[in-house]
Amino acid sequence: MGVASHADMQGALSNSAVPAPLIDSRDRWGNQTSITEFILLGFGDLPELQVLLFLLFLVIYIATVAGNILIIVLVVTDQHLHSPMYFFLGNLACLETCYSSTILPRMMAGPLTGDRTISLNGCVTQFYFVGSLIATECLLLSVMSYDRYLAICNPMRYATRMSHRSYLKLTGGCWIGGFLGNSINMLSISQLIFCGPNCIDHLFCDLIPLVKLSCNDPHLMEMVTFTLSLLFSLVPFLLTLISYICIIATILRIPSTTGRRKAFSTCSSHLIVVSIYYSTLLTVYMFPTTDILSDFKKVLSVAYTVLTPLVNPLIYSLRSKEVQEALRKACRKLMFGPC
Numbered sequence: 001m002g003v004a005s006h007a008d009m010q011g012a013l014s015n016s017a018v019p020a021p022l023i024d025s026r027d028r029w030g031n032q033t034s035i036t037e038f039i040l041l042g043f044g045d046l047p048e049l050q051v052l053l054f055l056l057f058l059v060i061y062i063a064t065v066a067g068n069i070l071i072i073v074l075v076v077t078d079q080h081l082h083s084p085m086y087f088f089l090g091n092l093a094c095l096e097t098c099y100s101s102t103i104l105p106r107m108m109a110g111p112l113t114g115d116r117t118i119s120l121n122g123c124v125t126q127f128y129f130v131g132s133l134i135a136t137e138c139l140l141l142s143v144m145s146y147d148r149y150l151a152i153c154n155p156m157r158y159a160t161r162m163s164h165r166s167y168l169k170l171t172g173g174c175w176i177g178g179f180l181g182n183s184i185n186m187l188s189i190s191q192l193i194f195c196g197p198n199c200i201d202h203l204f205c206d207l208i209p210l211v212k213l214s215c216n217d218p219h220l221m222e223m224v225t226f227t228l229s230l231l232f233s234l235v236p237f238l239l240t241l242i243s244y245i246c247i248i249a250t251i252l253r254i255p256s257t258t259g260r261r262k263a264f265s266t267c268s269s270h271l272i273v274v275s276i277y278y279s280t281l282l283t284v285y286m287f288p289t290t291d292i293l294s295d296f297k298k299v300l301s302v303a304y305t306v307l308t309p310l311v312n313p314l315i316y317s318l319r320s321k322e323v324q325e326a327l328r329k330a331c332r333k334l335m336f337g338p339c
Contacts, residue, residue, distance in 0.1 A: 067313030136178030
């Protein structure tokens, strides 16, 4: 997409039927006008389902926050869960809570009030936190797979390699790396000029829709985005894949069926979470967006931004005996008091 001409911009503005308050009339960029607000279309093309969508998103948000906070409380309060694996799980639950709180309240506001506008600053801020949390989750999932690799493939070295200091550094590196890495995208986004149209056909403010709406030459931005996508999504995915190839190869060499089942049970929950998350994320960001794939990608975006944070606590609590036991003890304390 090249730099748009003045005539093309004027045509785009007239065709989009943007209300007057959404356009900044001050002539900032020569003869161009600058957009100060966007319209998040979301599922606005389904007016008959707006009430149902609001109720659905509300239930999902409450369940997601409650489930992930429960995981955090169990990890913090139960001594049996004070291990690297559950420390990473607690951080993942914290990340998913922040993730949902960044996206779902805005998604609920549209169907509830009918107002789908979001300011330019609000849109860029949402993009920054969503992108940073996605990058952090990719890094954290790869660290969790490395933890399982050490526990199954190198159990004799696990205690020394995954010491208290080591897993604190790994976790801090995931959070800092994710937010610092997306700051580069933020610097690029801040240089973009938006002069119309201002309709974002997506559920939230994401990088690709924003770049498509800008009047700048997108080639540099696309190169930066592609590089960061490789660094923060594809590379962690490949590291996770390599870890699990080694894990599965080690499990298959265990002679007893009971031993294989026990070894696989320690990493099966994480493997399920990784499979769901990356299958949707890579499909959205690695395949080109066309008119045919646009609605399909919108649905997939719901999967990794809404459904994954919801099902993660369920997957870990249902498949982890330690989490189940911690939950039972917490329920007994609430019902009968401390013993």
